[in-house]
Amino acid sequence: xxxxxxxxxxxxxxxxxxxxxxxxxxxxxxxxxxxxxxxxxxxxxxxxxxxxxxxxxxxxxxxxxxxxxxxxxxxxxxxxxxxxxxxxxxxxxxxxxxxxxxxxxxxxxxxxxxxxxxxxxxxxxxxxxxxxxxxxxxxxxxxxxxxxxxxxxxxxxxxxxxxxxxxxxxxxxxxxxxxxxxxxxxxxxxxxxxxxxxxxxxxxxxxxxxxxxxxxxxxxxxxxxxxxxxxxxxxxxxxxxxxxxxxxxxxxxxxxxxxxxxxxxxxxxxxxxxxxxxxxxxxxxxxxxxxxxxxxxxxxxxxxxxxxxxxxxxxxxxxxxxxxxxxxxxxxxxxxxxxxxxxx
Ligand SMILES: NC(=O)c1ccc[n+]([C@@H]2O[C@H](COP(=O)([O-])OP(=O)(O)OC[C@H]3O[C@@H](n4cnc5c(N)ncnc54)[C@H](OP(=O)(O)O)[C@@H]3O)[C@@H](O)[C@H]2O)c1
Numbered sequence: 001x002x003x004x005x006x007x008x009x010x011x012x013x014x015x016x017x018x019x020x021x022x023x024x025x026x027x028x029x030x031x032x033x034x035x036x037x038x039x040x041x042x043x044x045x046x047x048x049x050x051x052x053x054x055x056x057x058x059x060x061x062x063x064x065x066x067x068x069x070x071x072x073x074x075x076x077x078x079x080x081x082x083x084x085x086x087x088x089x090x091x092x093x094x095x096x097x098x099x100x101x102x103x104x105x106x107x108x109x110x111x112x113x114x115x116x117x118x119x120x121x122x123x124x125x126x127x128x129x130x131x132x133x134x135x136x137x138x139x140x141x142x143x144x145x146x147x148x149x150x151x152x153x154x155x156x157x158x159x160x161x162x163x164x165x166x167x168x169x170x171x172x173x174x175x176x177x178x179x180x181x182x183x184x185x186x187x188x189x190x191x192x193x194x195x196x197x198x199x200x201x202x203x204x205x206x207x208x209x210x211x212x213x214x215x216x217x218x219x220x221x222x223x224x225x226x227x228x229x230x231x232x233x234x235x236x237x238x239x240x241x242x243x244x245x246x247x248x249x250x251x252x253x254x255x256x257x258x259x260x261x262x263x264x265x266x267x268x269x270x271x272x273x274x275x276x277x278x279x280x281x282x283x284x285x286x287x288x289x290x291x292x293x294x295x296x297x298x299x300x301x302x303x304x305x306x307x308x309x310x311x312x313x314x315x316x317x318x319x320x321x322x323x324x325x326x327x328x329x330x331x332x333x334x335x336x337x338x339x340x341x342x343x344x
Contacts, residue, residue, distance in 0.1 A: 003311065007319050008326055013208055014079075017047035020055035021243025021310055027250060028052075028059035033105020034066065035249075038092060038135060039147075040085075041069030041076050043331065044205055045110050048242040049085045055246070057084075068092070068101060069111075093126060098134040106249050107144045109135060112182070114149075115336070117175040117344050128178035129185055136189030143196040143252040145245055146186045150203035150234075150260065150297035151176040155340055158232040158266050162298035165201075165258045173342015187256045196252035200245055203262040203297040205238040206316050208323040210331040213272065213316055220276040220284060221324045228269050229288035229338040234262040234297055237311035247306055259305075262297040265313055272317065279321040291340055 007013050040049050049067050056063045066086045071077040077087050090097045092111050113127035136144070153163035154170035171177045183199045190197035204212050212235050219226045236244075244261045251257055269290070277284045336344060 003315065006322050007208060008322070008328070010209070010329060014047055014050070017207060017239040017242065018050035018054055019239060020051055020058055021240055022307055024051070024055040024243050024246055025058045027247055028055045028061055028063065031063070031106065031249060034064040035106040035108065036066045036068060036101070036104045037108045037110060038068045039109065039111025040067035040080065041071050041073060042110060043207060043210055043333065044238060044242065045069070046076050046079060047207070047238065048108070048110070048245060049080055050083045051239065051242045052246055053084050066102070066104065092131045092134065095134045098138050101138065103139065103141060105142055107135070107139050107142045108245060109144060109146045109186075112147065112179070114175050114344050121174045124175060125178045125181065129181040132182045132185040136186050136195065140189060140193035140195050143249055144186065145198050145200055145248050145252065146182065147245065148183050148199050148201045149176070149179050150201050150262065150295050152180045152183065152201060153295070153297070155293035156296055157292045158268075158294065158296065160296065162234065162266060162296035163260070164298045165260055165301060171342070173344065175344045176342055190254045190256040194254045196254050197256035198248045198252045199256050199258045200248060201258065201260045201297060202236070202241060203295060204233060204235045204335065204337065205241045206235050206320070207238040208320055209329055210333050210335065211235065212335050212337045213320040214324070214330065215334055215337065216269065216272050217276045217320050217324045218330070220273055220282050221280055223282065225285040225287035226269065226273040227288050227338040228286040228290045230269070230294045230340050231290035231292070232266050232268050232294045232296060233337055234266055235313070235316070236261060236263045236309055237316055240309035240311055244302060244306055251305065259302050260297045260299045261302050262299045263309060263313060264299070264303065266296055267313065275317050276321055279318065280325060288338065293340060
């Protein structure tokens, strides 16, 4: 796809995020069976589902995409149905409802809980460990890609180049611990039932309505001090994240495979803030003390297996600055990327 110079409407943003990435159309020609996306109703799932549907159409194959969620946001459900994605309303905490879901060859598991963990950790543990047990049991004959997070790794300094898959998990705080719990439950199912599984450790998707660039850019645009508590991070265009997630259906294995996905750069907060300052003609000030230890993910293995992302960081910075200056919408869901004590 030739990317637009400016993304100035939600419709165009969703088109770009849903454009099949490199290799996806060819994969759809090879992949057997239908695709079910569990937890499709969130920030990423809507365009992941649509990217899958677009790739299937471009491949000229016949394959159902089925989106499962509670659909707290009815607008998301309507959009999916308009784009040809079947929907099933289901609370995955209800085991009988999970057992009633149709069995499919391919499952992408996106449901989870992060924010609100402080003060209500029980629900986070239930969502992130009990639901995987229900899903892993019911879909034992499927291949399953499980969205996880780079937060299962220890916090490290930028000089390490980020954590590769070889770094043993050392999660800080209950969200990260329960995320490792999710991996362990799916890992158990992969071993016990032979289910082909892949654990996808993602660090920070960028969709102009939310994300680390949105959060920093909003502070710059509003003339607020930029929070520099966590000095470095890595990010990945959400369209690229969606494409990697779908393509990893072909990399599922038993015992479960593990793959990091993020962008190739370790990005200093100050670099991004200053870039926004130049584009927005704003002066930058900072708050917080830049800590040496950050959540940093090294996705070298994914680049070797699947290639580099299509949207470079510098393009994301420009699109994000334009979006904010044009008054583009915000989901009002801060990433809290500045948190480095595991309390979400
Ligand atoms: N976005 C990122 O940058 C990022 C980074 C690292 C990891 N991840 C992980 O990747 C996954 C997808 O990310 P996301 O940003 O799209 O997450 P999200 O916005 O939290 O979406 C997950 C969706 O799962 C659905 N869900 C939650 N509880 C459910 C339940 N009991 N039954 C059925 N559905 C339920 C919810 O939609 P309904 O209200 O419709 O049920 C929710 O919106 C998540 O697990 C997230 O933690 C994301």
